Amino acid sequence: MPSFDTVLEPDMVEIRNGVDNSAKELATRFDFKGTSARIELKDKEISLHGDSDFQLEQITAVLIDKLTKRKVAITYLDMDAKIEKMGGDKVKQVFNVKAGIESDLAKKITGAIKNSKLKVQGSIQGDAVRITGKNRDDLQAAIALLKKEFADTPLSYDNFRD
Template structure:
């Protein structure tokens, strides 16, 4: 029976590449000359620090641009509030990996409302969809692409 998995994950290697590219951009930009601005990557959390709030927001925009170039959807970013400590402004950006329970329930509800003859099950942080017809599964994929679940979706393991 054909099936596919609906997941939401960020490739760690591509995230590392995006942060490295953003670091290189910061070192070459004229408006960041002489400024102690840096990106710190720790797991799936990127720390952004600079001397002023507008510089931190510019750095987040730079990171967003490099994420696009590395095929990472910026919708996976979860921005924390800016924190000022002394002469430094910091912001942490957490990247969502895996679907949370609410998103899984929303996906299940949307699939059930279509009345297609498919079966959807929640498996940890992903939703597996099974059906007899590949066309039905492809229509479900298109439906899920058109909706917003608070994080980007990918479809893996499309098999017969």
């Protein structure tokens, strides 16, 4: 029975390149000279360090600019983290890189598949959603439906099997 997996997986190489480009720009910009402004990527966490909240906003703007130029969707970043006060006047903010489909999004995807009246079924498989159907055309219609319904979410479709 043909099937494919719907996943939410960022390209970590492009994210690393975007963070490295941001760090290079921070090192060369005049308004960051002599400050503690820096950006780091460890595992799936991007750490922003600066002297003030305003400086963190500027670093965030540089990061977003570099990631969008590398065609990385900003929705991969969990930007809800609070700004932490470090010693003195230093501040820090940590953005987590999201990977895998969360349970509420997976439920929405399976619900959209059921409501579409296509002859396919969706099942949640850990952090992915597996879509199965009788023929390839139905699966391609399901991919088109998901691209239309969840246009703001950078879903990818892999492991397509006949």
